[in-house]
Amino acid sequence: MAVVIAVANQKGGVGKSTTAVNLSAALGKRGKRVLCIDSDAQGNLTSGFGIKKKSLEFSVYDALLGRKTLSDTIVKTDFENVSVVPSTSDLAGADIELIELENRQSRLKMQILTLKSEYDYIFIDCPPSLSLLTVNALCASDSVIIPLQCEFHALEGLSQLVESIKLVKRRFNPNIDIEGILFTMYDGRLQLTHQVVDEVKKHFPSKTFETIIPRNVRLSEAPSHGLPCVYYDKGSKGAQSYEALADEILSHSKKKAVSIN
Numbered sequence: 529m530a531v532v533i534a535v536a537n538q539k540g541g542v543g544k545s546t547t548a549v550n551l552s553a554a555l556g557k558r559g560k561r562v563l564c565i566d567s568d569a570q571g572n573l574t575s576g577f578g579i580k581k582k583s584l585e586f587s588v589y590d591a592l593l594g595r596k597t598l599s600d601t602i603v604k605t606d607f608e609n610v611s612v613v614p615s616t617s618d619l620a621g622a623d624i625e626l627i628e629l630e631n632r633q634s635r636l637k638m639q640i641l642t643l644k645s646e647y648d649y650i651f652i653d654c655p656p657s658l659s660l661l662t663v664n665a666l667c668a669s670d671s672v673i674i675p676l677q678c679e680f681h682a683l684e685g686l687s688q689l690v691e692s693i694k695l696v697k698r699r700f701n702p703n704i705d706i707e708g709i710l711f712t713m714y715d716g717r718l719q720l721t722h723q724v725v726d727e728v729k730k731h732f733p734s735k736t737f738e739t740i741i742p743r744n745v746r747l748s749e750a751p752s753h754g755l756p757c758v759y760y761d762k763g764s765k766g767a768q769s770y771e772a773l774a775d776e777i778l779s780h781s782k783k784k785a786v787s788i789n
């Protein structure tokens with residue numbers, strides 16, 4: 529059964545989509561069957577995998593509104609073992625449209641349940657807001673990866689996000705956990721970077737990933753070629769850091785399996 533992981537932070541431009549694309553591609557290379565769901569109207573995850581939005585028949589929007597099953601919307605990518613549920617700008621209206629529907633917070637969860645046996649990992653790339661789309665992702669997930677850019681306001685947004693995760697845990701999804709806080713766009717030359725890392729580790733001692741993603745220009749170039757960086761430039765620091773993150777995620781799954789047995 530797939531482990532479902534949301535990649536969430538209501539702050540924009542912190543590396544959510546970059547993380548979802550590269551982590552999925554790296555796990556796919558390790559033989560894991562991965563489904564990546566784009567739950568953001570910007571569609572950066574969709575284009576990051578080289579999928580042309582104009583060519584799409586259906587998207588995550590159709591599945592959320594119940595017009596299609598999630599499985600009808602899946603597109604195979606050119607990358608080993610990775611499939612995508614794409615998104616288009618249609619999704620921009622979904623937050624309002626969902627309000628009127630039954631089970632508005634658990635529509636994605638119900639769809640994902642039908643597919644869980646076909647994958648090892650399902651990632652959901654969230655939009656930069658604490659909207660109903662993000663709530664749907666949190667309700668559907670076993671855990672959350674929180675990418676965090678090491679900057680001054682990072683902590684403010686983080687406590688709000690953690691409160692939202694706790695709320696979803698109390699009301700809808702008692703099993704949800706934080707998989708880890710991921711430091712992104714790390715620049716060790718900046719004093720502020722170290723302060724933010726120390727502060728976050730103090731507040732969340734066992735919840736930060738060991739792997740840290742450096743600021744790396746190859747990571748920002750890769751999407752314009754429609755390639756995950758782990759394919760675009762395997763030797764780059766950015767690609768190697770996401771390969772290390774994939775190994776760390778695999779080690780988490782092993783630990784959990786041991787603690788359950």
Ligand SMILES: Nc1ncnc2c1ncn2[C@@H]1O[C@H](COP(=O)(O)OP(=O)(O)OP(=O)(O)O)[C@@H](O)[C@H]1O
Binds near residue numbers: 545655713745751
């Ligand atoms: N480690 C990195 N080093 C350099 N550039 C990066 C890195 N991670 C992401 N970027 C670039 O920063 C920008 C924002 O990244 P990304 O789109 O992954 O963030 P996001 O959190 O998904 O944004 P949004 O909130 O808009 O969905 C992109 O142009 C991306 O290519």
Ligand SMILES: [Mg+2]
Binds near residue numbers: 568
């Ligand atoms: Mg994004």
